Amino acid sequence: MHLSVITSLTGLALLACILELLRRHQLREKYAALWLAVGSAVVPLGLFPQMLDSLARGLGIVSGASLVLFAGIVLLLLVCLHLSWESSRLEEETRTLAEEIALIRTALEEQDRPSGCRMRGGSV
Amino acid sequence: MTPDAGAAARRILVIVPAWNEAEGLSAVLAELRAAVPAADVLVVDDGSTDRTAQTARAAGARVARLPYNLGVGGAMRTGYRYALDQGYDTAVQVDADGQHDPGYVPALLAALETADLVVGARFAGVGDYRVRGPRRWSMRLLSLVLSGMAGTRLTDATSGLRACNRDMIAFFARWYPAEYLGDTVESMVGALRCGYRVRQVPVAMRPRTTGVPSQSPARALVYLARTALVLLLALTRRVPAPQRAEPAARVPEPAGAAR
Numbered sequence: 316m317h318l319s320v321i322t323s324l325t326g327l328a329l330l331a332c333i334l335e336l337l338r339r340h341q342l343r344e345k346y347a348a349l350w351l352a353v354g355s356a357v358v359p360l361g362l363f364p365q366m367l368d369s370l371a372r373g374l375g376i377v378s379g380a381s382l383v384l385f386a387g388i389v390l391l392l393l394v395c396l397h398l399s400w401e402s403s404r405l406e407e408e409t410r411t412l413a414e415e416i417a418l419i420r421t422a423l424e425e426q427d428r429p430s431g432c433r434m435r436g437g438s439v
Numbered sequence: 440m441t442p443d444a445g446a447a448a449r450r451i452l453v454i455v456p457a458w459n460e461a462e463g464l465s466a467v468l469a470e471l472r473a474a475v476p477a478a479d480v481l482v483v484d485d486g487s488t489d490r491t492a493q494t495a496r497a498a499g500a501r502v503a504r505l506p507y508n509l510g511v512g513g514a515m516r517t518g519y520r521y522a523l524d525q526g527y528d529t530a531v532q533v534d535a536d537g538q539h540d541p542g543y544v545p546a547l548l549a550a551l552e553t554a555d556l557v558v559g560a561r562f563a564g565v566g567d568y569r570v571r572g573p574r575r576w577s578m579r580l581l582s583l584v585l586s587g588m589a590g591t592r593l594t595d596a597t598s599g600l601r602a603c604n605r606d607m608i609a610f611f612a613r614w615y616p617a618e619y620l621g622d623t624v625e626s627m628v629g630a631l632r633c634g635y636r637v638r639q640v641p642v643a644m645r646p647r648t649t650g651v652p653s654q655s656p657a658r659a660l661v662y663l664a665r666t667a668l669v670l671l672l673a674l675t676r677r678v679p680a681p682q683r684a685e686p687a688a689r690v691p692e693p694a695g696a697a698r
Contacts, residue, residue: 410509410617414517417483417503421521425501 319364326361330354349397353390451478451548452527454518456511456599457535458485461494464535468498471533474541475548478531481521483514491535511599512617512626523612523684530611531602539600543642547602554638555607556630558593559600563641573659577666581624584670588631593639597623600642605684607635614679620669628673633681 333350336342342350360367367379376382453471457464464482471480482495486508495502503517515532522530529551533539543559550557562578570578581596597620603611607630616625631637 410513413506413509414513414520417505417517418521418524421481421501421503 322361326357456514460535470541512622516615519611555635559642560595560639562594609682625673
């Protein structure tokens, strides 16, 4: 009985956090979709822990706890991978921005210089 | 291929990536001016904390200052973008640390007649640079794979002394890897995979005027492993479509409009 109280409260708190972050525009939809899926899986399992055991048995896993651990680790690995991917993408984007800034600085400098100094090839 | 309207009319940009190279830079720039007086020089200051940018400006070079250190690949793509935006016909890469002799640049430019990308290579008969052990195996591995792909001898994949034509500039302005060895090995693999003609010109390299080379056996082994990984990734990664420079691009566009 105590178990189902704790798990259901946890599940509901998680879902509430996700919804609140979404509502405040603090979480982009692409991340939110994943967490909403996690939340909507955790809440019913938290309310009715016995569901977990029958689900595990249906999948050929003896104990519900093993299923939770397995699914949890797989999920966390996927989340880590996703974040690495996102940060690689962000690094590429900041690299492009840094290059643009350098080129804009150069263009500005060449504009400021007296025209005599950029006779050869300079054409801004 | 764009026909070369006489080498004299060719606009040449020498790109010099520099990270805290204030010490040796003015000597390199002076040598460049003597070796290729017709060329414009762009020093890409890769987030230096010393007086690299001021030194370059004082020597009469243009300077593109990156807000933070991107590594050679990032600096190079900045340089190629500049070359593309300003409509240069030829771009040359020369390191700022003094190990590349600008005296070889005319030879590289001459070899561009029959190639899209020309690399100044060690281990090709000129100079007495020798390596042993795992570092040598790395060089061998790279040389073997790249020569096979190019159909010609390429003995020095990690050389940063290069020259390239308009098509190659357009390609590198969009795609120039910034990761470890990406600026040398991966960029060359990418060019080869896209069907560009890569050739080499034998050069001798000088000891660097600044900085110390890393030469312990353990490091050389790590280097071998990383080289193999970079090569594997470079061969399997997706590369962008080859770029052909449009003749219309001769009219310089404002920076950023050419993307």
